[in-house]
Amino acid sequence: MPAPPCFQAIRTLDVNWCFCAGSLGCVDDDLRTEPDSWSVVGCLPAYDLRAALRAGRPKNGPASTKYRKIEILHKAYSTIFEEFNRKTINAERLRWANGQFRWSLLILAMHLGDQPEHDAILCEGPQTCKRCKCPKKSLHETGTSFPLRTAKADEDLVNDAAFGGPLPAYDVLYPKDRRRDSRSELESGKKLKLFQVETVAGIDGRSRWVPKKVCTNAVYERLRKHALGGMHIMRNSFWGLNHGADVRDILRKDPMHAFDHGVSEQMIKSTVIELQKLERALGITKNRLVTRFVKCLTLQCANNIQIAQHITLL
Secondary structure, three states: OOOOHHHHHHOOOOEEEEEEEEOOOOOOHHHHOOHHHOEEEEEEEEEOHHHHHHOOOOOOOOOOHHHHHHHHHHHHHHHHHHHHHHHOOOOEEEEOOOOOEEEEOOOOOOEEEOHHHHHHHOOOOOOOOOOEOOOHHHOOOOOOOOOEOOHHHHHHHHHHHHHOOOOOOHHHHOOOOOOOOOHHHHHHOOOOEOEEEEEOOOOOOOEEEEEOOOOOHHHHHHHHHHHOOOOOOOOOOOOOOHHHOOHHHHEEEOHHHOOOOOHHHHHHHHHHHHHHHHHHHHOOOOOHHHHHHHHHHHHHHHHHHHHHHHHHHO
């Protein structure tokens, strides 16, 4: 579908459009499942990766397809949230599920989506925990605790990376070039301003972050990996929502895709790796334990499907 007038500023050949719908959380669950309980609140871009690659857009760096896909998504969300924030500053009198009227603050309480959608919402790469700082290789360690992540910490970290904060160390960005290094720079971290703010000429006059010459593809990707935990350097449209809403608190998995690609896939891969290590340590035939694990997992999934079908019939 063509871009609506409010999004003409971010119209591009590599983007199509889809509807974004919302519903109130104070209504009864049975009512909320009805189509009439959801209203279209805007349009979101659906990025055409093939069109972007044909146009010559690179796969890595601040001008990459990954960066562009997330950037235009958050431009669209920014347009939606400007109106949302303006209309939800004050409380409104709403009728709740029990029939009582209450003065209520409207907040963005939940974003329902799959793993790739949550990756884009948080400006991150795939297979990372959205709630804590658990690394990919430790996603299967259920008995280990890691510090929680917050939107405010994300914002501070991204601003530091973009505009010359106390990270990263010079040797991390340029591992093969030590000629300009000094011990103090390596210990304290070299402050590099990788982005600058420019005002976009056009309909809305919004500002955008533009990479500077020093922000090469190699520097950008090393910085994401070593200092940002995979986050892209851009302003997240979910920062600054009314009434202190934290984007990392509102993300919820779509139950139908809970075992889709993403964290669950990474956990299975990590389990297979540990089983292969155990096989070598015990001198067991290669993939013997892995095969048994896969069979048990397949059987459990089949049982879960049968249980779900039984409950549906009831």
